Amino acid sequence: MKILLLGDLGSPHLRKWIDACLNASLEVAVYTMAEKPGQVPEKLAVYYSPDHIKTRSGGSSLKKWVYLKALPSVKRVIRDFQPDIVHAHYLTSYGLLARLSGFRPYVVSAWGSDLMDFPTHGSLQQLVVKSIIRGASGMHIPGQTMAGLAGIPGGPPLFILPFGIDTTRFVPIQTQIQDQSLTIGTVKSLEDIYGIDLLIKAFANLYSQYTASPLNLLIVGDGSRRKEYEALVSSLGIKEKTVFTGKVSAEEVVRYHQEIDVFVNMSYRESFGVAVLEASSCGVPVLASDIGGLKEVVKNGETGMLLPSGDVGVLTQALERLCSDQQLRRTMGLNGRKFVEENYDWKKAAIRIPQWYREIKEGITRS
Secondary structure, X not given: OEXXXXXXXXXXXXXXXXXXXXXXXXXXXXXXXXXXXXXXXXXXXXXXXXXXXXXXXXXXXXXXXXXXXOHHHHHHHHHHHOOOEEXXXXXXXXXXXHHHHOOOOEEEEOOOHHHHOHHHHOHHHHHHHHHHHHHOOEEEEOOHHHHHHHOOOOOOOEEEOOOXXXXXXXXXXXXXXXXXXXXXXXXXXOOHHHOHHHXXXXXXXXXXXXXXXXXXXXXXXXXXOHHHHHHHHHHOOOHHHEEEOEOOOHHHHHXXXXXXXXXXXXXXXXXXXXXXXXXXXXXXXXXXXXXXXHHHHOOEOOOEEEEOOOOHHHHHHHHHHHHOOHHHHHHHHHHHHHHHHHHOEHXXXXXXXXXXXXXXXXXXXXX
């Protein structure tokens, strides 16, 4: 079976999906508007958009009209590759291209903000999303939280498959006995919706009470609010205790997760929570907002704690509790690792992908 994927080749989610397809002996090609990301699998055919309409990896702020300029090149790739199925990753960009290409069958993957945020911008955006979904023969979503938004009248069947974790890479490590420091951290884009300011303020509160304790704050990632958060850190007097890594590679993400003792994700909106599962897979206890998809990936009181969104005081108390109780951190970390192994191991989940494609193709053939 021949599958043409439309998506950001720089995304680790898409790369995992590609590997799963290749491992299942599917013939796979990718059309991408991202810059060439370096090495790609030998068996993968890659089609890049013309240079004048390239995007940066992760360029979610790109205006949708720019994607329309790629439509002629997408149609040429479809003619050349002659896929059985076109699969667009990210509803309101590559999904729009799939819808307008005229090719059928196509399926779409919604990743989060494309379904939870984009339609809230107006009635036109709502119509675009509904048109893309209704034209698809199947729709993939990563969790139950998005099911209510994706299941529209006249829409296709939903395929729920979480963005699982490579549990052979995201593994716990033994902390050196002589290292008594505690690192509180997060791995997120530095944007308003992820509540990084709440983490900074809560850490400052905690440190003000335990100035003699070897506490450190690690903020992994980059984004439009970085300078604002760096200024906040300075104003709260914790600059010497805080590290901003900036953008890191997918390989470096594992190492940073392993350096963290307590992981924090106080997002105001979250469709799923991959970073939380990465932390749990590394045996790290999690503090997270009691909202959206985060409720799917944290077992409250077992793998971590779910806290009221936006409450710095409650977060400070939870940090104090975990930082002062090594056994609790260890227990939650062990529970988290087991939880991921049993429910979110990507290698176990990925075997469902070729079966889904076969069902889509057979359904079209029968009709």
